[in-house]
Amino acid sequence: MEQKQHHQDTNTNSKTQQQHIVCGECGANPSKYKCPACSLRSCSLPCVKAHKQRTGCTGKRDQTHFVPLSNFDDHLLFSDYNLLEEMKRVAESARRMRAQFRVHPYPKFPPHLRSLVHAASNRRTKLLLLPIGMSRRDNNQTRYNHRKKFISWTIEWRFHSTDVVLLDHGVHEDTNLFSVIEKHLKPGPWNHPLRQFCKENLDSLKFFICKNPKV
Known part of the structure; x- marks a missing residue:
């Protein structure tokens, strides 16, 4: 029972701590979201849009950004896998296009x-x-x-x-x-x-x- 109570207290403290972090855009309301790109916390969709417009942030996580092994999780592993699949698809597409151009070398050159x-x-x-x-x-x-x-x-x-x-x-x-x-x-x-x-x-x-x- 003591371990269960300790776990509940930890979750409660974590939620309370998140509620105490105010929105980084308006500075008035408790934050609800964290930007995947720059980690800025915001409270609502209008603040998310305002943040992107003000800073030029894309709101998308940099898939090539270095992540310490201690912070690596299944979500990042799946993201890396998708990135490799996309790179493979682009490389295969470029290879097919190059093969087409090789059929008639310099066909349109004067x-x-x-x-x-x-x-x-x-x-x-x-x-x-x-x-x-x-x-x-x-x-x-x-x-x-x-x-x-x-x-x-x-x-x-x-x-x-x-x-x-x-x-x-x-x-x-x-x-x-x-x-x-x-x-x-x-x-x-x-x-x-x-x-x-x-x-x-x-x-x-x-x-x-x-x-x-x-x-």
């Missing part, structure tokens, strides 16, 4: 793009062409010169720890990249965001090429 892809392939470079309308494709002026048999590249420069993005068009395939980047790193007021790079010797700078997923 001749100049097909020749560019072929020329790049001869140089052991595989080009991945974005769909029409994508900004990166619209800004890319890479071309293959049939008469002189060379590729002129568009190069996009991104500088670490800055928001600076620079584009160079018509770069001959035999051009030394140091000579291209050098003109962007000359001291001057226009390249103030790049002053940390201007102070360095070109030989000490490190350049990285973004590696795209294999297809």
